[in-house]
Amino acid sequence: MHELGIVKHVIKTLREVAEENSVTRIGSVTLEVGEVSGVITEQLVDCWNYFRERDELVRGAPLYIETLEAVTFCTACEKTYRTVDHGRICPFCGSGETYLLRGNEFCIKQIEAETAQEPAREE
Amino acid sequence: MKVIELKMTVTDSNDRDAEALRRELSERGIFLVNLMSAPGSGKTTLLARTVKDLAGTVSIGVLEADIASDVDAVRMAELGAESVQVHTDGMCHMDAGMTRAGLEGMEGAGFEIAFLENVGNLICPAEFDTGAHRNVMLLSLPEGDDKPLKYPLMFQRSDALVITKMDAAPYFDFDLEAVKRRASALNPNIRIFPVSAKTGEGMAEWEAWLLSERENDRNA
Numbered sequence: 001m002h003e004l005g006i007v008k009h010v011i012k013t014l015r016e017v018a019e020e021n022s023v024t025r026i027g028s029v030t031l032e033v034g035e036v037s038g039v040i041t042e043q044l045v046d047c048w049n050y051f052r053e054r055d056e057l058v059r060g061a062p063l064y065i066e067t068l069e070a071v072t073f074c075t076a077c078e079k080t081y082r083t084v085d086h087g088r089i090c091p092f093c094g095s096g097e098t099y100l101l102r103g104n105e106f107c108i109k110q111i112e113a114e115t116a117q118e119p120a121r122e123e
Numbered sequence: 124m125k126v127i128e129l130k131m132t133v134t135d136s137n138d139r140d141a142e143a144l145r146r147e148l149s150e151r152g153i154f155l156v157n158l159m160s161a162p163g164s165g166k167t168t169l170l171a172r173t174v175k176d177l178a179g180t181v182s183i184g185v186l187e188a189d190i191a192s193d194v195d196a197v198r199m200a201e202l203g204a205e206s207v208q209v210h211t212d213g214m215c216h217m218d219a220g221m222t223r224a225g226l227e228g229m230e231g232a233g234f235e236i237a238f239l240e241n242v243g244n245l246i247c248p249a250e251f252d253t254g255a256h257r258n259v260m261l262l263s264l265p266e267g268d269d270k271p272l273k274y275p276l277m278f279q280r281s282d283a284l285v286i287t288k289m290d291a292a293p294y295f296d297f298d299l300e301a302v303k304r305r306a307s308a309l310n311p312n313i314r315i316f317p318v319s320a321k322t323g324e325g326m327a328e329w330e331a332w333l334l335s336e337r338e339n340d341r342n343a
Contacts, residue, residue, distance in 0.1 A: 002247050005214045006133055013136040017129060027124045031133075038246060088272065096272075097308075104276075107132045112124045 003040060006106070007047040011055060013108060018057055026058045027112035034105040035070040035084050061112075070103020137251055141219035144254030148226075148237075153184075154337040155222075155237045157255035159277060162243030164263040165287040165320060167195050170238055172320035174204045176330055177236075181337075184234035186225045188217045188242050195240060205229055216247035219254040236337060245274040256340055263287045268298045271305035278306050282336075283314040285329055290319040 014026060029048075033039055048063040070083035076095035083103055085091070090098055132138075148155050158166050167187075174183050185206040187195040196208035209225040211217065217225075222239055229237075239255060241248040260281035262270055265288060271278045278284065284306050286299065299317060306313050314332060318325035 002215050005216065005218075005247070009133050009137060009218070013131060013133065016136055017127070017131075021127060023127070105132075106134075108129045110126055110128045110130075113127050114124055 002038070003043040003047045006039065007044065007051050010048075010108060011051055011058065014111065015057060017111070018113070021113070022116040023057075023111075023113040024116055025056075025114045026061050027114065028062050028064060029058070029111050030064040030066060030109045032066050032068055032105055032107050032109045034068045034103040036100065036103045037106045038104070039106060041065050041067075066109065068103060068105055071101045072098050072103075073101045074098045134251060137218050137220070140223070141252035141254040144219050144223050145256060148254070148256070149340065152235060152341075153226075153237050154235060154257075154340060155226075155239060155253075155255040156333070157217075157239045157241055157248075157253045157258045158261060159241045159245070159248045159258065159281070160243060160261035160263070161245050161266060164243070164261045164266060166240050166243070166261055167198060168320045169261060169285065169287055169318070170204075170240065171198065171202055172323075172326060173238075173330060173333070174199070174202050176326060177334075178203070181236050181334070182234040184229055184237040186222065186229070186237060186239045188221070188225070188240060190214075190242065205234055211242055215242055215244050216251050217241050217253050218251045222253045222255075236333065245270070245277050249274075249277040249280045257282045257336055259283045259285060261285045261287050262302070264289060264291050264295055264297045268302045268305070271302065271309055275309050278309040278313065281310065281313060283316060283329075283332065286315065286317040288319060288321075289317045289324055290322045 033041060045063055052058045052061055071080050072083040073080050074090035074095055075097045077093040079092045081091055088098055089096055160166055170185060183204050185199045185204050186209060187206060188209045188211055190211055193208040196206045199206035207225055207228045209221060239253055258281045260277055303315055316325055316329040318329055
């Protein structure tokens with residue numbers, strides 16, 4: 001359910017980008033998704049594949065997902081560790097006083113696009 | 124085909140809509156408060172009590188968001204608050220566009236404080252700016268004192284934490300001080316109000332905060 005809403009937001013953002021850049025068709029979309037962003041990538045792709053057939057702008061465009069590693073910082077011993085392996089408790093000193101440095105990102109990295117100024121070329 | 128680098132967060136377009144809605148509401152003198160919590164934590168009961176207590180002080184409108192049904196809106200209407208039910212059609216959160224549509228559905232719109240009762244869920248609503256002036260999270264005592272550890276984003280995004288059902292304290296091992304400590308560690312600015320809408324405990328402090336936050340924004 002969450003992924004459905006996110007795909008709708010992605011498509012809305014892409015429409016705005018297309019308008020600003022005179023994009024007539026989008027060939028592919030690349031997302032950057034943090035390991036602990038809470039998004040299930042398989043479901044995201046399923047929802048994308050459903051919507052892309054119903055929108056002229058992104059019809060047939062594949063969705064590429066690049067996963068970003070999650071890293072947590074421990075304020076007690078000032079070390080960093082992989083969040084997915086150890087969660088909130090620091091594996092070095094056992095402290096729970098930790099916070100996420102990165103890994104909850106969810107961003108549209110880039111798109112491949114045909115613009116009105118640059119006519120489509122068969123490759 | 125050319126590559127366009129975007130590096131936009133997925134919520135960028137929603138963030139812009141939310142900012143615009145917030146400005147517009149301020150101009151119209153409407154203070155929007157987004158209430159978020161798990162299902163069954165007492166959002167509707169807290170609202171019902173707040174509406175009753177503040178009757179005659181400020182006019183209140185309530186936007187009820189649910190996946191289905193209109194039981195909450197009916198309950199609010201019975202209390203005399205202007206209310207509208209928004210169905211999210213399966214979506215797990217409200218965004219700025221849906222909030223705008225919901226507010227437009229309220230007749231007259233002559234109220235001074237509008238509450239958005241978000242979908243009962245501690246995860247997704249925290250990720251989407253609704254255009255509200257303040258975000259308020261409810262945590263009911265039976266849910267347990269470990270929630271800040273499990274749903275950190277919700278605590279980070281909230282301006283106030285209302286701990287509801289305090290009258291049930293004798294029956295649960297709920298460590299209020301631990302919640303305060305954990306919530307403040309995630310968000311040093313969070314205001315915490317332990318209340319019981321049933322007995323009225325703590326309601327005056329919560330309501331005074333609401334009114335003063337609204338004043339602060341009006342004078343800003």
